[in-house]
Amino acid sequence: MGDHYFxxxxxxxxxxRTVDLVLPDLHLRLATDSGMFSPERVDPGTRVLxxxxxxxxxxxxxxxxxxxxxxxxxxxxxRSPQARVLGVDVxxxxxxxxxxxxxxxxxxNVRFCLAGSADPALRFAAIWSNPPIRIGxxxxxxxxxxxxxxxxxxxxxxxxxxxxxxxxxxxRWLDGQGFPTERIxxxxxxxxxxxxxxxxxxxR
Numbered sequence: 400m401g402d403h404y405f406x407x408x409x410x411x412x413x414x415x416r417t418v419d420l421v422l423p424d425l426h427l428r429l430a431t432d433s434g435m436f437s438p439e440r441v442d443p444g445t446r447v448l449x450x451x452x453x454x455x456x457x458x459x460x461x462x463x464x465x466x467x468x469x470x471x472x473x474x475x476x477x478r479s480p481q482a483r484v485l486g487v488d489v490x491x492x493x494x495x496x497x498x499x500x501x502x503x504x505x506x507x508n509v510r511f512c513l514a515g516s517a518d519p520a521l522r523f524a525a526i527w528s529n530p531p532i533r534i535g536x537x538x539x540x541x542x543x544x545x546x547x548x549x550x551x552x553x554x555x556x557x558x559x560x561x562x563x564x565x566x567x568x569x570x571r572w573l574d575g576q577g578f579p580t581e582r583i584x585x586x587x588x589x590x591x592x593x594x595x596x597x598x599x600x601x602x603r
Contacts, residue, residue: 414438420470422449425477429468429500435493436467436531444589445470445529448559451584451591452527455479459524462487464546466511469497471527476501476509482524484509487517522549526556526594532564540572547578550596557583558592566590 414433419426420441431438437445448471455461455475459482463472466486476484486509488494497511526546532539547556556578560566566582570592573580577597584591 420446420449420474422446422474425474427470427473427477427500427504429470429473430496430503431468432492432496435490435496436465438468441470442529443587444559444561447584447586447589448527448529448557448591449474451586452557455527456482456524458482459551460485460521462521462523462526462528462546462549464514464526464528464542465531466497467493469500469509469511471529472497472509472511473501473504473506475525475527476506477504480508482508485517485521485523486511487514489514522551522554524551524554526550526554527558528556529559532560536565539569543573544576547573547576547594548597550594552596554596556594558594559589560592562588562590566592 412433416431416438418429418431418440420429455478457479461475461479461482461484463475463486466472466488469486472484472486486497491513494511501509530539550556560569570580570582573594579595580592582590583593
């Protein structure tokens with residue numbers, strides 16, 4: 400179950416189902432499967448993020464980092480129909496579900512790919528993420544340092560992290576890496592961090 404969603408090809412037996420994402424401005428029915436993150440319900444952290452962040456930029460390239468079966472990416476695509484949304488993940492089963500969910504929702508401004516296959520030249524006006532904290536601190540830091548520098552000048556990332564899984568220490572680390580970071584929301588033990596594009600190198 401839990402750890403298998405980090406695999407490109409999960410070995411968990413398929414168990415397909417649907418979950419509903421209901422927000423004040425949209426309702427999406429999403430297909431999920433075993434071997435991916437939070438297949439039985441939209442993760443509470445994802446919901447906190449989507450209920451608290453300001454609308455994404457109306458145009459430009461937007462990123463959902465660690466997209467799973469697509470609730471964040473599809474919300475971005477729905478809220479900013481003129482933008483181009485990219486969802487990346489390491490889990491091919493989740494990406495297949497996300498593609499199917501985009502098609503079912505009639506959203507043609509969003510696409511999905513393996514994280515390592517994304518165009519390295521792309522720069523993003525916004526990054527939204529419920530990052531995979533459980534991959535470990537070093538791997539998480541490497542992941543964030545691979546993507547946050549790809550924010551456009553003035554671009555913002557919004558990350559949701561559980562307090563007991565290190566949201567405060569992550570905030571301090573991001574600040575130390577030259578990404579000005581502040582907490583903009585706190586609900587149900589989750590913290591939403593707003594991360595500004597880097598203006599200079601790490602401070603320590």
